[in-house]
Amino acid sequence: MTTKYFYLLFLLFCTSVCTSQIKENSFAEIRRNYEKLYTDDESALPFVRIYIKKAKNEKNYRHWVQGYRDGVQFSKNVPDKMKFADSTITVAILSKEKDLIANAYLGKGIVYYFNFKKFQPALIAYLKALEFAEETKDEYLKNKIVYHIGVVKSYLGFYEPAAEHFLKCIAFFEKEMSEITEPITHFNNKKAYLNSLHQLTIVYRNMEQRKQSDSLIKKGLYVIGTSQDFRLEKAYFYKCRGIAEYQKENYNSALFYLDKALPVMLQRDDFAWASVIFFYKGNILWNTDQKEKAIRNFENIDTIFVKRHFIWPELRPVYEKLIMHAEEKDNIQKERYYTRQLLNVDAFLKKDFAYLSSKIYKGYDRKQELQEKKQWQTIKFTGLGFVTFLGVMASVLVVLLVLHRRKKKEILQKYMILQEKWENQQIPLQTEKTPSQRSSLPEDVVRVLTAKLSAFESNEGFRKIGLTVEILAKRFGTNSNYLSVFIYDTKGLYFKPYLMHLRINYIIRKLNEDENYLKLKITVLAKEAGFLYRQNFSDAFLEITGMRPIDYVKQKKLEAGLKKADEDQD
Incomplete structure (x- = not known):
């Protein structure tokens, strides 16, 4: 015991001496x-x-x-x-x-x-x-921030603007990497360069530009070479290579690269990209009739979501397969669990996307837009003839670009506001006029019309094409004047705008609750809501929500992680 005590004191003394020397x-x-x-x-x-x-x-x-x-x-x-x-x-x-x-x-x-x-x-x-x-x-610092904002945009599915961020970063870090030989600074620039390449690889893959994506994977692995300093970055490129091989249906090759990447991800606790590897490994096993092994990979994704409360949008289909497998096994408990989890995933993604999209616009894109506008306003055009013409044309193009971007941002803002109302259960939408608490009609008439109008709304009678106040009044067994007064008194709207609100609210509800509606043409949506003509539907949607239905559907598709299908929208 005395020996151990002496040894402990000696160790503390040595540590103290060493520390005091280092302090100097x-x-x-x-x-x-x-x-x-x-x-x-x-x-x-x-x-x-x-x-x-x-x-x-x-x-x-x-x-x-x-x-x-x-x-x-x-x-x-x-x-x-x-x-x-x-x-x-x-x-x-x-x-x-x-x-x-x-x-x-x-x-x-x-x-x-x-x-x-x-x-x-x-x-x-x-x-x-x-x-x-x-x-x-500090340009290095500024480019690092640009890189990280690009990562957020990529996560949201804003791939083209994200690509602009990463291309800018790649150009800067590559130049710094070639010019600065001081070890630490060179290492930092190289790491930033490789991370920018990796993110651009992801963006190109999501934009279905596979040749460009494959080229960047090769470039990243070539730059790293045999260096042990960039193990995580190398794993990222192996992960991307595995996904690329999966898309070509080269499953054995895909598994080889995914398995090389996964241990490094797990060691560094990069659970997000590890979940992506589980997703693609699971899909390979699912496609090769190894469903039980596939399910274990998919269950790892759910474990990560439960523990870390995070999931990439592209991983959402995992839950549909987990539900399907539970149904096949007649496991009602698991089927209910994964159904609840799918709802939780949707709620998480919707909340995250709504907040981030709004914050990106207000905090970054709007500032950049104003800076671009200011820069163009300070440019002084010189010369005559052709030079002047080119200058004017350039200005026009820039203005058109700014207006186009502004329009896109305005659409996004209106969409976010509309979705916030939806999430806060402020749908159906209301006008600014507050409806009266009591109708001026006789009480017995009010009582009958209240019941009938409630049933009319519940049974979606408003979807009947060609419906007028006279037709509805006849169906209710009353006259059109009484019905018009009652609707105005209780809803704060005349009959026609009341009908329009019901129809537009119905379509918004369907687009939010059933993804199949996102695949329908605008003409079909119009008829679903009760409009005979697409233009009337589009005008009513614009008047009530502030945006066209085609723009709303595009934003909703983006949020739902579906591919854009502009050609499906007539």
Whole structure:
């Protein structure tokens, strides 16, 4: 016992001496003890704490922030990462240096994105970082923020604008990578370059530009080569290669690459991309009549959704297969469970997409749009003749582009407002006029008409084409004047707009509750609602909702993760 006690004291003494010696070292010398370690290697943390303590004692805010950023990188425990990220922001704000503050918010956003896959708080942090980064000259920082906002757009299905983000980042990081040889900076640029390539690969795949996607996969793997410094990035490209082989129905090759990628994803706790690998492995097994093995992969996706409360939109069909399998096995308990889970997935995606789409527009796209407009307003055109003509044409094209983008953003905003009303059960839509509490008609007439009008709405009688107030009054056994007055008194609308509201509300409900309605042509939707002519339906939809039905259906398809089918819309 005495020997053990003596040994413990000796160990503490040696640690104290070692620590005091390190404290006398420079910041660079302290970081050399851990800077080449892999992310999440907690053996770095004792040195990180010494680094932080030294910076704190000297009130060296730049190194202090760097120390906390190192804490984020090397902590394996996710709550510890978030504590370090919060401390980074606190110290950065004390420094009053814009680039430090921007980096701190970006770091917290990355923790939310990578470790939690919580896009909403991640986006808030990114936009906060952008606010401070705009006041700096740090182009590396600005491009990192652009990259992460591109990731959010890709998640939402806004693939073309996301591609613009990633192409911009690739060009910047590739240039920096070729020009800067200092090891740490070169490594950071190369990592950012590879991540941008990976995200653009995903975007091209979703845009069905498979040749471009395949080319980027080869390029990414070539750039990494045999280096052990980019194991996670290599796994991402293996994952993409596996999916590409799956799409070509080369199932053995697909499984080979997916199996190479999965262990690295699991080791780094990248549960989001691991779930994608489970999805494609499950589909391969399902397509090759190995359903029990497929189901185990699909169940892993549900486990991730339950534990992490996250799922990619493309993985939604998993639940339909799980329900189908439970039906085949006559397992009512599992069938009910997966049905409830499918509803939970839909609710999660709808809520996430509604918030992020609105926030992206207000917090980023709107600012970019105003900056573009301002830049064009400051351009001074010179020259005569042909040069002037070209300048005018360029201006016209830019204005048209801005107007087109603005129109798209306005449609998205109107859609978000409409969906918010739907989610808050504020459908049916109402006019600004508040209906009277009591009708001016005799009580016995009101009582009869109340019952009959309620039955008319419940039985969807409003869908009858050619319906007029006279026809309905005759059906109710009353006169058209009484019916008109009653509807106006109780609904706040005259008969025709009342009918239009019922019909449009009906179609909105169907489009939200039954995906089959999203596949119907606008002409068919019009007749479903009770309109004889498509144009009348479109005009009524616009008047009530502020947008055309074709635009609403497009947004709804995008939200539902369905392929665009403009040709199906006549």
